[in-house]
Amino acid sequence: MDFKELFAFLRDLERNNSKEWMDANRKRYYKVRDGYISWLDDLNSTLEAIDKEYYSTPGKKGINRINNNLMFHPNKPVYKDHFGAGLDKAPNTADFYIQIGIHESMLAGGFWRPDSKTLQSIRDGIDYDGEDFKKILHKKSFQDTFGGLVEDQKLKTAPKGFSKDHPHLDLLKNKTFAVMHPIKEKEILQDNFKEKIVAVYKEMLPFRRYLNKTVTV
Incomplete structure (x- = not known):
């Protein structure tokens, strides 16, 4: 290319x-x-x-x-x-998104403002084993690659059906569950660009698999 x-x-x-x-x-x-x-x-x-x-x-x-x-x-x-594409794109799952553009290029994945049914499934999953999700999010290599969840719309209080003192309330308030790794044009033009994509894909995989489990189980 x-x-x-x-x-x-x-x-x-x-x-x-x-x-x-x-x-x-x-x-x-x-x-x-x-x-x-x-x-x-x-x-x-x-x-x-x-x-x-x-x-x-x-x-x-x-x-x-x-x-x-x-x-x-x-x-x-x-x-x-930009040109954008989603790979590993099974129905109703968090795909692996690639965007190459003149103002913003990125590798991303997760669910961006999912429908209410999907969002409820994710929240139910976090309610069940949110500690496992936090272990993924707080892993040093994950933080170094993505810096945490993408900042987007959040509820001001606990979602319906969840207590205000829920131990994972900080996560349950989110309406988007996605991560993003920015890439520079000079990185895209380097010979090892595909190897970089593979490394980011592998780092993101536990995050995406966790989310996919919540919406398919």
Whole structure:
């Protein structure tokens, strides 16, 4: 994958964010997109080989649309400033998300503002064995890689059905259960980028497996 070409395309797209420009540069877009999909296919095979529970997700299935959803976000540009994809993407599970963009690139995973049923399942799991979850979150290598849960919306008090003096109240208040590892453009352009992804994937795996257990058991 020629990531320099990918970044150059995204920068040109940001300066000319319109359907007219995209139509005129459609061949260039497909060249970059197809290269990204092929790169995802290779990464998918690598991750599948190291994780026996991995859910194979080919690049075409994992890649996200580059169009913004203007129906729900009418003030956003027509096109995103990044390419994103989810791997290990079994239904109703926390996938492994990869975003490569000109303003923000990351490796992430978990559940971002899940529906009420999924959120309740996660909270029930924490209620049952939250100490195990905290051991994952507080592990030094995990903290060094992710710094803890992504800060997002939280309840001001205990969720319905849980006491205000619950020992894991700090976790139960969360509406998002996700982690993120930022990556710099210079890291993406290095030869060992895939090895870095694999290392982050492995570090995140116990976190994602814990969450997946809460929503599938």
